[in-house]
Amino acid sequence: MAVSDLAEIGISEEMGAALEHAPSGACVSWGIPYEIGQVAAVAHEPLSLPLNPTAAQWLVFVHTSDRRQVMPGPGGFISPMRGEGQLGEHAADYIILYEDGTEHTIQIRRRFQLGAFQRRWGEACFEAVAHRKPRTQRFAHEQLAPNWGNLLTRVHAADGGPWVNWLWAWHNPHPEKTIVGLRLEPVSGIVVLSAISAGAASDQPLRWQTRHKACLTLPDDETFCPELDERGLLQQIQLDMGQVISASPRLHYPNDSWTDTHNNQKPEQSDTQVLVEYTAHADAKFHLSDGHTIPVVQVEGTQPPPALQPVPPATRRVTLRAVERHSGKCVPVKLHVHGEWGEYLAPLDRHRILNPAWFEDYSVDFVHGGTWYGNVQHPHSCTYIPGETILDLPLGEIYVEVSKGFEIRPVRTVVEVTADTKEIVIELDKVLPWREKGWVTADTHVHFLSPMSALLEGSAEGVNVINLLASQWGELMTNVGDFDGKTTWGSREAGGSGEYLVRVGTENRQHVLGHISLLGYSGRIIAPMTTGGPDESALGDPIEVLLTEWARQCKKQGGLAVLPHFPNPRAEFAASIVSEKIDAVEMTAWGNLYGGIDPYSLSDWYRFLNCGYLVAAVGGTDKMSANTAVGTVRTYARLAPEEPFTYDAWMDAVRRAETFVTYGPLLDLTVDGHPMGSRIEMPASGGTVDVTWEVASATVPISRVELVVNGEIQESVAVSPEAGSGHWPVKVDRSSWLALLVRGHYADKPEIIASHSSPVMIAVGGSPMLAAADAITILEQIEGALAYLDSVGTRAEDVAYKRMRLVLTSAHRSLHNRMHQHGTYHAHTPVTDHAEHHQAPE
Ligand SMILES: [Zn+2]
Ligand SMILES: [Zn+2]
Numbered sequence: 001m002a003v004s005d006l007a008e009i010g011i012s013e014e015m016g017a018a019l020e021h022a023p024s025g026a027c028v029s030w031g032i033p034y035e036i037g038q039v040a041a042v043a044h045e046p047l048s049l050p051l052n053p054t055a056a057q058w059l060v061f062v063h064t065s066d067r068r069q070v071m072p073g074p075g076g077f078i079s080p081m082r083g084e085g086q087l088g089e090h091a092a093d094y095i096i097l098y099e100d101g102t103e104h105t106i107q108i109r110r111r112f113q114l115g116a117f118q119r120r121w122g123e124a125c126f127e128a129v130a131h132r133k134p135r136t137q138r139f140a141h142e143q144l145a146p147n148w149g150n151l152l153t154r155v156h157a158a159d160g161g162p163w164v165n166w167l168w169a170w171h172n173p174h175p176e177k178t179i180v181g182l183r184l185e186p187v188s189g190i191v192v193l194s195a196i197s198a199g200a201a202s203d204q205p206l207r208w209q210t211r212h213k214a215c216l217t218l219p220d221d222e223t224f225c226p227e228l229d230e231r232g233l234l235q236q237i238q239l240d241m242g243q244v245i246s247a248s249p250r251l252h253y254p255n256d257s258w259t260d261t262h263n264n265q266k267p268e269q270s271d272t273q274v275l276v277e278y279t280a281h282a283d284a285k286f287h288l289s290d291g292h293t294i295p296v297v298q299v300e301g302t303q304p305p306p307a308l309q310p311v312p313p314a315t316r317r318v319t320l321r322a323v324e325r326h327s328g329k330c331v332p333v334k335l336h337v338h339g340e341w342g343e344y345l346a347p348l349d350r351h352r353i354l355n356p357a358w359f360e361d362y363s364v365d366f367v368h369g370g371t372w373y374g375n376v377q378h379p380h381s382c383t384y385i386p387g388e389t390i391l392d393l394p395l396g397e398i399y400v401e402v403s404k405g406f407e408i409r410p411v412r413t414v415v416e417v418t419a420d421t422k423e424i425v426i427e428l429d430k431v432l433p434w435r436e437k438g439w440v441t442a443d444t445h446v447h448f449l450s451p452m453s454a455l456l457e458g459s460a461e462g463v464n465v466i467n468l469l470a471s472q473w474g475e476l477m478t479n480v481g482d483f484d485g486k487t488t489w490g491s492r493e494a495g496g497s498g499e500y501l502v503r504v505g506t507e508n509r510q511h512v513l514g515h516i517s518l519l520g521y522s523g524r525i526i527a528p529m530t531t532g533g534p535d536e537s538a539l540g541d542p543i544e545v546l547l548t549e550w551a552r553q554c555k556k557q558g559g560l561a562v563l564p565h566f567p568n569p570r571a572e573f574a575a576s577i578v579s580e581k582i583d584a585v586e587m588t589a590w591g592n593l594y595g596g597i598d599p600y601s602l603s604d605w606y607r608f609l610n611c612g613y614l615v616a617a618v619g620g621t622d623k624m625s626a627n628t629a630v631g632t633v634r635t636y637a638r639l640a641p642e643e644p645f646t647y648d649a650w651m652d653a654v655r656r657a658e659t660f661v662t663y664g665p666l667l668d669l670t671v672d673g674h675p676m677g678s679r680i681e682m683p684a685s686g687g688t689v690d691v692t693w694e695v696a697s698a699t700v701p702i703s704r705v706e707l708v709v710n711g712e713i714q715e716s717v718a719v720s721p722e723a724g725s726g727h728w729p730v731k732v733d734r735s736s737w738l739a740l741l742v743r744g745h746y747a748d749k750p751e752i753i754a755s756h757s758s759p760v761m762i763a764v765g766g767s768p769m770l771a772a773a774d775a776i777t778i779l780e781q782i783e784g785a786l787a788y789l790d791s792v793g794t795r796a797e798d799v800a801y802k803r804m805r806l807v808l809t810s811a812h813r814s815l816h817n818r819m820h821q822h823g824t825y826h827a828h829t830p831v832t833d834h835a836e837h838h839q840a841p842e
Contacts (some may be wrong), residue, residue: 003039010043013065015117023084029131032060035186042092053099054310062131064117065110066092075706075713075741076599076753080773081607084600085123088109088780094110095823097210099592106638109800112787124512126788134534152361154353156232157727165194168204169205201283203517205810208242212296213311215250215341216274224274235538238287242280242296246353249434250275251342251378254416255293255399262402262746263410263699263742264629267342269378272447275311275343293490311341312394318421320347320353321388322402325427330387332460333428334366334629336380338403339394344381347389354381356627357592359478362448363626364456367574368593369626382629383461393417400426405462405631407432407439410697413830431698434666440653442635443515445564445620447471451482451489454630459490459500462630466500467519467620467793469507472530479504485523485557488556488647501647502775507549507564508537513572514563516547517586517620520651521559525548531795545788547572548811551581562653565622567604571788574781575811577608577615577842584616584654587661587756590623592744594664596752597633607777609737609759611815612769616657616758636660638675649834662755663685669693669740671760676739684765691715693740696723700754702744710736710771735769737761779826782812 024036040047065226066088072078082088089110096104105465106113116127124130172179184193199205216237218224222249229235237247250273251560254261276485278296285293286308294308337345346352354642356362356370356379369379395417403410409431415424442465446454449470458466470479483504484693505519509530518526530537531544550760551561561581563573565588576582586603587597607616608722619633637653639645652657657677660667669676671687680689695705701721707714707728715728721744732737735757763769786808819826 001038001041003036004660006039006041009041011066011490013145018117018476023131027062027131029062030129030133034060036060036062036120059096061094061113063108063114065114067116067118068110072599072603075708077606077711078600079529079606079711080777081603082777082780083111083123083567083604084120084706085111085116085570087123087777087784088568089546091568103178104396107141111784119723120406120568120597122514122790124569126512126786127791129792131307134539136539146315147520152355163490167206169201171204175200201281203282204242205281208281208284211245212313213275213277213278213341213343215298215309215311216247216276216286216294217307217309218274219292220270220290222289223271226804227817236289237276239280239284239296240279240287241284242278245279247274248376249273249277249378251338251344252401253338253342255340255397258399258412258414260618261412263401263412264382264746265746266369266378266380268651270443275341300570301306304559307343311343311516312339312396314339314345314392314725315392316393316394316395316417316419317390317419318417318424319388319390320385320400320424320426322385322426322428323387323734324402325429331404331428332384332386333402333404333426334382334460335385335389336382337391337393337570338399340396340398343739345391345393345398346381346383347385347391349389350383354379354626357624359476361450361626362450362453364449364453365626366629367428367626368591368629370371370591370625372625372627384457386456386460393421395419399766402425402426402428404428404460404698406634406662406699407434407462408665415464432696435464437668438639438643438668439636440639440650441631442618442637442650443467443620443623443630444562444584444618444635445469445507445521445588445622446630447480447507447622447624449623450506454502455490455496455500457501457630459689461629463634464500464645465609465647466502466630467506467517468502469519470508470525470529471509472506472528472537474534477529480525483525484746485521485525485606491647497647501650503647505559508547510543510547510569510572511536511570512793513543513785514547514569515565516573516576517562517564518550518554519560520647521554521557521560523557526553526557535721538841541794542800543793544796544800546575546807548576548579548581548807551576554735555581562620562656564588564620566601570604571662571781572785572808574778575785575808577613578778578782578811578815579807580613582615584618584657584659586620587627589619589621589663591625591627591632593629593663594749596754597661597756599753602753602756603711607759607771607774608707610711610774611772611778612735612761614657614677614679614737614759614761616654616659617661617756618654618659619661633661633663634663636666660755660757662754665695665697665702665755665757667693667695667705667740667742669760671738671762674760676760678760680731680762682762682764684767686731688729688731689762690737692725692727693732694725695719695740695755697721697744697754698753700744700746702742702754703751704743706741706743708739708741710837713741732762732764734767735762737769754793768822770818770822772819773826775819776826779812779815782808782815786812 092108095105119397226234246638250270251269280296282297283294305522354365354367357374358372364384366382367379371378401412409429441463444467454466454468470483489502490500492498508516509515510532554561560583562584564586566585618635621632637659639649642651670692706716738758742755745751
């Protein structure tokens with residue numbers, strides 16, 4: 001049938017929408033030519049296709065498939081968890097017909113030989129490759145304009161290019177007299193006069209005034225357009241005797257109810273009003289796209305035109321301090337200040353115009369509402385200050401937001417600035433005593449910041465430990481000079497307070513097999529940090545080391561092995577967990593403050609808990625730009641009793657899995673008095689355990705507290721937004737794991753899983769902790785990693801290749817043997833003998 005006819009056979013809406021992009025005609029992929037005329041859809045009926053007789057050595061199938069809906073069950077959890085790509089699912093059989101009447105049947109399985117027409121990140125095929133081959137891409141400065149770094153300054157001095165004419169304004173002492181001519185007399189050298197312009201000006205026409213702001217209302221039929229013309233100027237709004245610095249839709253904050261709104265709550269954005277920042281001569285005029293002009297300064301005594309409202313200038317220099325009320329100490333905080341027109345007011349040494357784009361700008365700012373591509377949608381702009389800062393403020397009311405993590409109540413307050421205001425002091429209250437009870441917080445995953453910037457952001461967000469991860473991205477190496485395998489920035493030994501720490505580790509990555517964060521290890525950097533080609537590694541890099549091996553090396557060097565942004569990329573980590581090389585799985589936020597802990601991540605983690613692999617949960621942001629605040633989702637880990645806080649003590653707490661992950665609400669959980677991460681033994685008769693819990697929140701309001709047992713919600717209770725506690729007697733008659741899950745949300749946002757504990761595991765005598773359905777998905781995932789290594793993965797030299805095969809087959813065997821020991825029924829799959837023997841399925 002024709003590709004366009006696919007629309008009629010019941011494909012998904014998404015696939016229908018992508019049809020127009022389906023390749024057709026004469027194509028070449030990976031250097032292999034083929035022709036797409038008609039397509040064959042394998043849906044309900046068998047199809048017979050005649051082929052031109054050929055005795056080929058290889059047949060290359062160019063195929064794809066529709067998406068398979070993943071159906072989350074109760075609580076949003078997916079079980080059995082095969083991922084969105086339905087790893088291992090049998091999709092079709094391709095039967096090769098030979099001239100002699102014999103046949104050969106090929107099983108086509110998802111994520112092995114066949115993928116979907118669109119896929120979730122981290123769900124590549126193990127034996128197939130996407131039709132466009134990997135390629136290099138140019139640096140931005142090679143693509144756009146030279147000197148990319150310099151573009152970040154956003155300014156250009158006056159110049160003239162290869163020919164400069166100089167403008168000199170002469171103030172005529174006799175303006176009442178008529179000028180009729182000019183005589184030029186040479187004295188030395190050559191002078192070229194090109195033009196003379198005569199006119200009136202209220203002051204030196206070449207001197208502009210200081211920066212001002214105004215609110216411009218666009219004509220009825222116009223909306224704001226950020227497009228620039230060929231000179232780099234806004235098309236819609238220009239100035240003659242001056243320059244527009246920035247123009248952006250006016251932001252509407254709820255100034256009247258400011259103190260009742262929540263931390264980081266974003267403003268609305270106007271469609272019709274534009275906040276213009278400019279510097280200009282007093283006689284300058286704005287020129288609008290419809291030919292309209294508006295003078296920047298209104299004639300004394302006249303009303304300003306309704307289209308242009310002046311915004312009070314920021315002229316009052318004020319010191320702002322953030323102070324802990326109980327100690328009087330000035331402390332690092334996150335700060336946002338805006339004026340009555342919604343204009344962001346930055347400290348003198350911070351950006352006024354924030355850049356959220358990936359790897360473009362990693363100064364100490366946070367722009368909530370920005371994207372990695374650099375655009376912003378009703379952005380909320382913030383910065384981090386060490387406790388005291390200087391700002392230029394307008395007279396009148398300003399709106400201040402100050403926050404410092406999850407244990408201190410965030411402040412939104414209104415301050416009146418007068419001609420006498422010299423200092424503003426914001427007092428902060430510590431309301432939740434989790435730190436006092438031995439808990440410390442951590443972000444397991446931050447990129448690009450310098451260690452000192454990370455230390456400031458961590459202390460200002462109340463994150464005790466920042467793990468700054470060096471890595472490789474194609475041909476780009478980041479933070480590699482910051483790695484020394486020993487220094488913990490902020491520690492007492494390094495001259496810090498010891499309360500906030502930054503440690504440089506590495507994120508080692510493979511685009512199909514997966515990523516692994518190696519935290520806090522000592523000694524030499526574990527390299528290569530990426531393998532196997534794009535998009536994580538450089539073209540031509542072989543797969544020469546596995547996640548499991550990176551993890552083993554990291555542990556040897558005293559570090560922690562964490563699976564970041566779990567579960568993607570979804571492949572080899574199954575072997576790493578089964579080989580017991582993994583300390584924790586990471587729940588990841590990126591820039592999303594309100595997404596919560598993803599049931600997709602939890603579903604995947606639960607599979608391993610169901611099979612008895614106790615791996616801690618940690619929280620990390622994977623911050624790669626100013627659109628992400630460190631600690632948006634964070635790890636709480638409890639130090640051993642009486643143990644002083646050090647980076648090593650924190651690593652020990654994660655190893656014990658005495659952790660929870662949170663977007664705001666804090667929790668505690670014990671099972672028969674045992675903390676999170678414990679293993680409890682019970683006789684074969686089982687028994688009842690006492691589950692005791694406590695929750696509290698100074699930020700995201702809590703709605704429900706739930707008990708998860710073996711991946712299912714067993715108890716659920718509504719609690720007040722700020723705090724709750726309780727206990728449940730829980731009957732245990734088979735080996736089980738228990739964890740606490742907290743739901744919550746801000747009033748203007750949907751409910752999310754706001755925090756989740758690591759589990760307590762109970763082994764009941766004679767009852768194996770091994771869920772067959774989950775174990776099979778784990779085995780299939782390891783088989784996938786093997787298939788990739790054996791088929792399309794760039795091959796390392798033989799010794800490395802064989803060594804890696806052995807790592808994966810041993811992991812496969814260890815779980816497989818457990819299944820046999822416990823007599824768990826399962827069908828065998830062929831892949832453990834994959835490439836070498838081409839055996840038929842058992
Ligand atoms: Zn990653
Ligand atoms: Zn990362």
